[in-house]
Amino acid sequence: xxxxxxxxxxxxxxxxxxxxxxxxxxxxxxxxxxxxxxxxxxxxxxxxxxxxxxxxxxxxxxxxxxxxxxxxxxxxxxxxxxxxxxxxxxxxxxxxxxxxxxxxxxxxxxxxxxxxxxxxxxxxxxxxxxxxxxxxxxxxxxxxxxxxxxxxxxxxxxxxxxxxxxxxxxxxxxxxxxxxxxxxxxxxxxxxxxxxxxxxxxxxxxxxxxxxxxxxxxxxxxxxxxxxxxxxxxxxxxxxxxxxxxxxxxxxxxxxxxxxxxxxxxxxxxxxxxxxxxxxxxxxxxxxxxxxxxxxxxxxxxxxxxxxxxxxxxxxxxxxxxxxxxxxxxxxxxxxxxxxxxxxxxxxxxxxxxxxxxxxxxxxxxxxxxxxx
Amino acid sequence: xxxxxxxxxxxxxxxxxxxxxxxxxxxxxxxxxxxxxxxxxxxxxxxxxxxxxxxxxxxxxxxxxxxxxxxxxxxxxxxxxxxxxxxxxxxxxxxxxxxxxxxxxxxxxxxxxxxxxxxxxxxxxxxxxxxxxxxxxxxxxxxxxxxxxxxxxxxxxxxxxxxxxxxxxxxxxxxxxxxxxxxxxxxxxxxxxxxxxxxxxxxxxxxxxxxxxxxxxxxxxxxxxxxxxxxxxxxxxxxxxxxxxxxxxxxxxxxxxxxxxxxxxxxxxxxxxxxxxxxxxxxxxxxxxxxxxxxxxxxxxxxxxx
Numbered sequence: 001x002x003x004x005x006x007x008x009x010x011x012x013x014x015x016x017x018x019x020x021x022x023x024x025x026x027x028x029x030x031x032x033x034x035x036x037x038x039x040x041x042x043x044x045x046x047x048x049x050x051x052x053x054x055x056x057x058x059x060x061x062x063x064x065x066x067x068x069x070x071x072x073x074x075x076x077x078x079x080x081x082x083x084x085x086x087x088x089x090x091x092x093x094x095x096x097x098x099x100x101x102x103x104x105x106x107x108x109x110x111x112x113x114x115x116x117x118x119x120x121x122x123x124x125x126x127x128x129x130x131x132x133x134x135x136x137x138x139x140x141x142x143x144x145x146x147x148x149x150x151x152x153x154x155x156x157x158x159x160x161x162x163x164x165x166x167x168x169x170x171x172x173x174x175x176x177x178x179x180x181x182x183x184x185x186x187x188x189x190x191x192x193x194x195x196x197x198x199x200x201x202x203x204x205x206x207x208x209x210x211x212x213x214x215x216x217x218x219x220x221x222x223x224x225x226x227x228x229x230x231x232x233x234x235x236x237x238x239x240x241x242x243x244x245x246x247x248x249x250x251x252x253x254x255x256x257x258x259x260x261x262x263x264x265x266x267x268x269x270x271x272x273x274x275x276x277x278x279x280x281x282x283x284x285x286x287x288x289x290x291x292x293x294x295x296x297x298x299x300x301x302x303x304x305x306x307x308x309x310x311x312x313x314x315x316x317x318x319x320x321x322x323x324x325x326x327x328x329x330x331x332x333x334x335x336x337x338x339x340x341x342x343x344x345x346x347x348x349x350x351x352x353x354x355x356x357x358x359x360x361x362x363x364x365x366x367x368x369x370x371x372x373x
Numbered sequence: 374x375x376x377x378x379x380x381x382x383x384x385x386x387x388x389x390x391x392x393x394x395x396x397x398x399x400x401x402x403x404x405x406x407x408x409x410x411x412x413x414x415x416x417x418x419x420x421x422x423x424x425x426x427x428x429x430x431x432x433x434x435x436x437x438x439x440x441x442x443x444x445x446x447x448x449x450x451x452x453x454x455x456x457x458x459x460x461x462x463x464x465x466x467x468x469x470x471x472x473x474x475x476x477x478x479x480x481x482x483x484x485x486x487x488x489x490x491x492x493x494x495x496x497x498x499x500x501x502x503x504x505x506x507x508x509x510x511x512x513x514x515x516x517x518x519x520x521x522x523x524x525x526x527x528x529x530x531x532x533x534x535x536x537x538x539x540x541x542x543x544x545x546x547x548x549x550x551x552x553x554x555x556x557x558x559x560x561x562x563x564x565x566x567x568x569x570x571x572x573x574x575x576x577x578x579x580x581x582x583x584x585x586x587x588x589x590x591x592x593x594x595x596x597x598x599x600x601x602x603x604x605x606x607x608x609x610x611x612x613x614x615x616x617x618x619x620x621x622x623x624x625x626x627x628x629x630x631x632x633x634x635x636x637x638x639x640x641x642x643x644x645x646x647x648x649x650x651x652x653x654x655x656x657x658x659x660x661x662x663x664x665x666x667x668x669x670x671x672x673x674x675x676x677x678x679x
Contacts, residue, residue, distance in 0.1 A: 211391075214618045215636070219400065224404075308621075
């Protein structure tokens, strides 16, 4: 298939599957980046066919394609991006998420360079081993050293919140990836093969839906956890990923079913492409829109589950800290040192809030028909 | 309809057994055991303990005995609370959790439907934006942050409400935990109501109702809500799952002697009979509840046939 790719398309990202999809699907409608367009535009044009067949019906594809041809270089992804930028709350969410990711990634270095504190640094001076309020020096005067105060061991809360953000975001993203891998494989297989396989696979999903899985995750973490802090984090990735793929499988299945009878699949099959290759190189890339939307909404829900488990003492363990475990520590001292709870808690709520708005905005932008919640 | 219920009930039994087997398998595969702590026990004592709890038998006999217990709905004695059976503990803790859950869900229904409907009636108005932003906040604010903050404000600063502990059914102690627990439901219900109502308000039968000259109040309360609330009805199933993890947190924050609190303690104590008992009980409850929701759905929405 790939040899037939039209040479005029600058396939700089190596998305050969999209190219093959494109010419097989509807070459006449292909809205390409104009030759004069800057490279980035060409790449977005390249990706457009990953989307139009997915959420909208046949007729919509045609109109969208026609419109994209009339306005040179405007792809559905570009349209979606414009729609996203028009949604103020989604833009707010995107900015906040980006800031928090940057702060978690680089903040700890900056703090170490400026104040010398790290997330697990306990001062040697015993007078400093106590919880100071935000912006307060040990003598009670104003100070920039600890903008979020210190915890009961004299550690800098800001450094801990940023370090905790790394773990929380990592758990959210990696568990979502795990759920994506399982869900996409499961759903695409069921949808493409259909028949008995579909029945069995989706019946299993139905059964798993009804199980109060959080209880099993609690049992798993309580009995297998506590070996080592690092192993605990990997256990969290696996456990949370393993229980959050069900909806993803359903979404992908629905997408694949609506796609699998289109000509490009027939063409691929006629060309002798193997079944796994059809599923993963032709069908899945075309179902990406709803998958991206749902993945964006899975991240906050997984982070919430992680925080819930860490709050119960079953999640992230010392010396690592996440927003959940920091909040859990903070609750012990809420009456006297409320800032130990408020800062990690509010940071976490703000992140989840922004991620949810971003996910909602993405859904409205990419996939107006999927509005449900 | 009857056949549908029967079929679902028959499916429930193997599903509960699968969940319980999974739990039991996890407990048994885990390293360590409930009786040995830091110190290694003398061999004779360990042998006696194993004999007492039937742990010296092969695994399939132990498994069979556990399954037999479940089918008779008798889960044996707790390992930690030795003079209580698991059933005693379930009966004692269930009312606490159920009170919290039912109160929280009722409040969430009233508030959520109210604001969701208002938002749907005036989409893209200020009210719509504010209530949907509040709903998003409710979904994003973890209950273990919301709960302690409410305690901080209403108990530790204003001294209006007691900060924790169970005080029987109508009591001031219930207010903060119920509010904490209901926040996320309120948020979901408001969003679902808004989405459902927006769709229904555009439909033909609403136009017909208006054309008949019904008052706006009748159109909304008698006609639109019935269709617009369908998503809320189907949410009640997943809601129970949220309730389980929600009550665990709320009961721990507010030191309530409920099912969730005991479940966590049982896990930390490796109290196998209690864990199995609670898991089996909750699985049965969730499955039956889901079945009830489906049946109710068919009654509310005549388009659905089983």
